[in-house]
Amino acid sequence: MEGRLLSLNTDVANATDTGPIVTSDSPDATSEALLARILTSLDEDKAEDIVQVDLRGKTSIGDYMVICSGRSSRQVVALAEKMVERLKHEFDRASKVEGKDTGDWVLVDTGDVIVHIFRPEVRDFYQLEKMWVPGGSA
Numbered sequence: 001m002e003g004r005l006l007s008l009n010t011d012v013a014n015a016t017d018t019g020p021i022v023t024s025d026s027p028d029a030t031s032e033a034l035l036a037r038i039l040t041s042l043d044e045d046k047a048e049d050i051v052q053v054d055l056r057g058k059t060s061i062g063d064y065m066v067i068c069s070g071r072s073s074r075q076v077v078a079l080a081e082k083m084v085e086r087l088k089h090e091f092d093r094a095s096k097v098e099g100k101d102t103g104d105w106v107l108v109d110t111g112d113v114i115v116h117i118f119r120p121e122v123r124d125f126y127q128l129e130k131m132w133v134p135g136g137s138a
Contacts, residue, residue, distance in 0.1 A: 029091055029093075030112075031062075031063035031064060031112035031113060033091075034087070034091060034093070034110060034112050034113050035052065035063075035064045035066070035112075035113050037086065037087065037090060037091070038066055038083060038087070038110070038113055038115060039052065039066065041082060041083040041086050041087075042066070042068050042079060042083065042115075042117075045075075045078065045079050045082055045083075046075075047068040047069065047070060047079050047117070048068065048069045048070070048071065048120075049068060049069050049123075050066065050067075050068040051066070051067045051068065051129055051133075052064055052065070052066050053065040053066075053067070053129070053132045053133055055114075055132070058132070061114065062109075062110075062111070062112055062113055062114045063112045063113065064112065064113045064114070065113070065114045065115075065116070065132060066113060066114070066115045066116070067115075067116045067118070067123070067128055067129055068115075068116070068117055068118070069117070069118050069119065069120045069123050070117055070118070070119060071119075071120070072103075072119065073102065073103030073104060073119060074103065076103045076104070076105075076106050076117050076118065076119055077100050077103045077106060079106075079117050080097060080100060080106040080108050080115075080117050081100075083095075083108060083115065084097060084108060087110060093110060093111070095108050095109060095110045095111075096108070096109040097109075103119070104118070104119050104122045105117070105118050105119070105122050105123075105126070116128060
């Protein structure tokens with residue numbers, strides 16, 4: 001039994017060293033799993049005022065929308081780049097990115113989850129949450 005346990009632990013350790021375990025073909029690659037990883041990524045990189053909006057039954061553009069802020073243009077771009085890199089590595093999922101040149105508002109479309117990353121002033125101007133959340137409360 002001890003030899004089998006050691007072998008299993010070695011296999012698990014080796015599996016994490018060889019790359020992503022979850023792929024787009026995996027049953028774990030649901031829109032909920034993608035959303036969870038996106039939220040974690042944004043939180044790890046210190047995004048502010050993260051809001052998630054459930055789009056299911058409201059539109060066909062995606063299952064979820066995430067809206068957040070970065071403190072500066074540089075952080076907005078970095079949040080998007082790191083998130084896209086993590087999704088590519090962990091889910092083997094390519095994302096479409098718009099707005100990295102200016103860093104005021106970066107849109108990341110993962111297919112199932114649409115992410116908007118704003119500078120605070122730009123977010124206040126567009127008030128995107130009010131379009132999707134009843135009463136504008138998130």
